Amino acid sequence: MSKRRTRTGQYLLAGCNLEFLTKDAIELIHLGSLAVLEKSGFFVEHDQALDIFEENGALVDRHHKMVKIPGYLVEECLRTCPPQVLVAGRDPKDDVHFESNRVHFCPFGIGVGVHDPFTGQYRKAVKEDVANAAKLCDALEEFDMLELVVTPSDVNPKTANLHIYEALMAHTTKPCLTDPEPCLSPYIFRMAEAVAGGKENLKNRPPMCGIVCPQSPLMLHHNLCEGIIAYARRELPMIMEPMTMAGASSPITLAGTLTAHNAEVLACIALAQLTQKGTPVIYGCTSTIFDMKSATSPVGCPELGMIAAASVKIAQNYHIPTWVAGGLTDSKLNDMQAGHEKTLTALLPALAGANMVYGFGMLDTGMTFDFSSLVADNEFIRMMRRILQGIPVTDESLAVDVIQEIGARGSYLMHDHTLSNYRTEQSRISHLERRNREQWLNSGATDYTTRIEEEAKQILRTHQPKPLEESVAQELREIIAEAEKDLL
Structure with missing residues (x-):
């Protein structure tokens, strides 16, 4: 079986394809979200988006920029969402199919710092780190797609996303995420067209997927609306991903947070489908809690995994593909806390059948990328894939x-x-230790951290990703130069 065709409950396995919510609970959350959208409404900071909602039957208060959308209209929009979404690799073997209960895995983004793979010291991220992260991910077989990883500090922040996309595409054949920042979208689309081989190829085999995050609670800000409309007009895939915090930007109860989270996703989906019916959308989730003791929003907490798994079941009820957070940690080091939290937050949504679990390779609440952590996570994902295959009884x-x-x-x-x-x-291991003590001592008695650090350095020294054609690479550089001339 291909590694990119892992399905939960592939065989008859009790406990796999985890049902985290009952059908009645899912229906109650759905109805609650519709009530919020129709009776309370949501804030829309974009005149054209207000026009789109109003023209299609929503009640629009332009003075307060509030939109109330009837439940029947939301459900009509859900019916026009494709049940499958393709995000294409430069090499077709790397295509990612968001469909059914097929499970994929992706690193996190977008951090600001890295643990240098050769010195081990923490420092600010630079563009070379984006390239190296892509190279590492390209070599590690369990990762299917790339997030934006880190924000480089050595390029102008106004055009940083263009530099990130160039570095990613030049160092992996796997598909990548993009940020639909309004002023950069025209350049991103041109770069994606260059990689895909033209406008028609971009539509049929998009090598990228946009991600938009509403501002909780219930706010569709200007840049988000601009991004949704731009991607929808081109019928390009995008992830609708709220990041609510239970107790701060959503109710303290997880059921209440799921209701608010779902309302925000549905509002984004409605804007996309009312702009262009059939736009490929993915149901996203990075919602968590607001920790009252530390006054932070932890990502290694069990609630993040629970919310993610529940969101998967809600989206499956809509027949919409999913992209949820998991494999995350709040630890600053590759330690026992990191291993515990990564396992807890990734396994729940994977068992629920998430089409993409993203969050790997990061420490420090997603702020610090760690190259050796990505190597460890690759092995961890291999263990999860074994669990997801289940126990065939023949x-x-x-x-x-x-x-x-x-x-x-x-x-x-x-x-x-x-x-x-x-x-x-049987599960296969690369760096985990299963030998007896005598064998371990005779082989040098290295610990796990040392082994994964050495593997990361070895890959970065030796792996050669399939390069872009030079004409394409040159076109990407020219587009960035043009953008910097126009915008800076």
Whole structure:
């Protein structure tokens, strides 16, 4: 089975395809969200978006920039959302299909610092770090797509997203995320067209996906509306991803947060579908809690995984693909806290059937990218994929004839059944330690952190991603130069 076709509940496995909410609970959250959108409404800071809502039957208060959208209109918009979304790789083998319960994995973004892979010291991120992160992700087989990773401090912030996209596309064949920043979108679209091979190819095989984040509670700010409209007019895929904080920007109860979160997603989806029916959209979630003790919004808390898993079930009820946070930590180091939190927050949404779980490679509440952490997470994801494959129960796997043949006091070690199946039945490790103590001591007694740090450095020294055609690479550089001339 291809690694990019991992499905939850692929076999009959109790506990996989995790049902985190009952059907009745999902319906109550849906109805609650519709009531919020129709009776309370939401703030829209964009005149054209207000026009679009009003022309399609929403009640618009232009003085206060409030929109109340009837439930039937929201449900009509949901019906026009495609159930599958393609984000294409430069190489078709790297295509990512958001559909059904197919599960993929992606690093996090967008941090401001890195742990230098060669010195181990913390420093501000630079453009070379974006390239190196893409190179590392390109080499690590369990990652399917790339986020924006880090914001480079050595380029002008007004055009930083263009530099990020160039560095990503030049160092991996896997598809990438983009930020639909209004002033940069025309340049991003041209860069994506260059990579895809023209406007028609961009529409049919988009090598990128936009992401928009409403401002909680219930605010569609100007840049978000501009991005949604721009992407929808081109029928390009985008993720609608609220980042609510339970107790601060959404209700303290998780059910209330899910209702508010869902209302914000539905408002964004409505704008996209009313702009262009059939626009490919993905239901996003990075909502968490506001921790009352630390006055922070932690991402390694169990509630983040719970909200993400619940959001997956809500979106599946709408037949919309999903992109949710997981594999995150608030720890500043690759330590026991990081391992615990990454496992907790990633496994829940993966078991629920999230189409994309993103958040890997980061420490420090998503603020610091760590190259060795990405190597560790790659191995962790491989373990998760094994869990997601489940336990097939067939005549071959039951092995009744083999059990009878071996009988009492026999050995299965060299039996043909063992030799034929052990590669697919057992998890594979690269850096985890399973040897006995004597073997470990004789091999140098290195710890896990040392092993993953060495692997990260080795990949960065030796891996050569498939390069862009020089004409395409040159066109990307020229577009960035033009943007900097126009905008700076």
